Amino acid sequence: MRRTDKLGGSWCPADRFEGTWAIRQPRAFDRLGACGQASRVPRRARTVIVVLATLVLASAAACGQGPEGSPEGSAGGSPSGQAASPSAVTAATPLPSATSRPEPGHEVYGFLPYWEVDKTIAAHLRSTDLTTLALFSVTNNRKGAIDSKQNGYRRITGEIGAQVIREARERGVRVDLVFTSFGRARNDGFFGDLALQGATIASLVALVEELGLDGINVDVEGLDPALVPAYGAFVGRLREALVAADQSDELSVSTSGNVLGAGMAAAAATAGVDRIFLMGYDYRVAGSEPGATSPLDRRDGDERDLQWSLDLYEAFGVPPGRTLLGLPLYGRMWPVTGPELGAPSTGPGVVWVPRRNLDILEDPAIVPVRDEIEVVELYALLRAKSGALTGPSATPLPPPSNTPAGSGGAAAASPGSWRAVYVDSPETLGPKLALANDRGLAGAGFWAIGYERGLPGYTELINRFAAGQPME
Secondary structure, three states: OOEOOOOOOOEEEEEEEOOEEEEOOOOOOOOEOHHHOEOOOOOOOHHHHHHHHHHHHHHHHHHOOOOOOOOOOOOOOOOOOOOOOHHHHHHHOOOOOOOOOOOOOOEEEEEEEHHHOOOOHHHHHHOOOOOEEEEEEEOEOOOOOEOOOOHHHHHHHOHHHHHHHHHHHHOOOEEEEEEEEEOHHHHHHHOOOHHHHHHHHHHHHHHHHHHOOOEEEEEEEOOOHHHHHHHHHHHHHHHHHHHHHOOOOEEEEEEEOOHHHHHHHHHHHHOOOOEEEEEOOOOOOOOOOOOOOOOOOOOOOOOOOHHHHHHHHHHOOOOHHHEEEEEEOOEEEEEEOOOOEOOOEOOOOEEEOHHHHHHHHOOOOOOOEEEOOOOEEEEEEEEOOOOOEEOHHHOOOOOOOOOEOOOOOOOOOOOOOEEEEEEOOHHHHHHHHHHHHHOOOOEEEEEOOOOOOOOHHHHHHHHHHHOOOOOO
16 A cells, blocks of 8 residues: 555655655565566466465464464565475365355445545545445554554544544444554564564554444565464454454455465465455556556556456455455556557656546546556646646647557657556446456455545445446
8 A cells, every 4th residue: 555654664766655755565566676666577377376375374274373473465476384395285285275256245445544634534435435444554663552653643543533433433334443564674573573463462452442443454564475374373363352352343454466465365364354455456566667557457468467366366265255355546657658558668657646636637638548458547648848747639749549559659749748647437447346246255445545535436436336236
């Protein structure tokens, strides 16, 4: 998810956000290169994925409720819990079987980041049909207490946070507290220290009770895959303490759509968590070539898309009835060589939030092109000398076409003047929500509620999904 507070992640100048350095989101598939960008890795056959699943599950079974915690997120490559060779493990351990697909649910899980907690957010939430509102986020200090100096804590426990919580409860919406822990060094230390984990668990449960909340979401990113069993043990102990305080409370986790994320989701499911939020976004990051943040298919031939991630979770035995498909309410903008669909980048991409770009989205002269393969909107924009962005119709150049780059599209403007925005609209999110129905998932969710303010089509789509209406 997108963070602007220093929570233990790594800083990357490729991702500026809200005037501060944003913590890199370590979700590029399947391993990270410089600045957290996606590194090219060979495609994995399904048999290799199953072997990796077996390694994770065998390790989790061996450790049980052991003295360690383990990673969640999407920070690394293939999860492996033991040093044994894949052939030795698979020979001794049954392969995970595909889970049956239940009737789909229509839960809606919405993350509200602290930087969206302002004077207008409560009114926006009143019109959005959420099952659970997740308040992002708090973290622990070195002694296991909640870090009260962090902006997330201050916003959540402040006046507007109290209003948001009170009104959500009055509407029958569950409210979760999001616990975040980012960064390899930080998490190596955390999951190697039982006393710190225990103190943190006690602090989290106490804050949930103090604020009158309904549960906790655990979002841990940037971890060693070898800590997957320890992660499962940690979330198991956290859930036990949470339910002991209030039997109606629930624990959920956020896990990425790559191999490591699937391994962590499986470990969390084994530990008994109530919901698993599959973060179905950041398939492209700042250093990636332009395209959909959450592709339904891939124009570039890469296999890693939403369906690939869901297949991965199924291979790892993650129960679909406890899985929520997370989708983005944001996109990315890249400088590109031209307005064509798939035009290569000339620099890193940046996060593009719809509500901060209403002038573009509401301008009738700026018409997006839909990528029917990845199922995403492309806005081809021109940067003027003043820095303002306009549509191609503001110049004599023809509008962008659905013709792939390199096959004869629109004429080029001056070098460096084109910007390509790939962002989901309500129309492109519909087929992705339909995928959650087709897979029999518990529902879907969004990062991040608030990003769609001022654009009622998104809210209407969310409400239709919650009501069980057709998505396509």
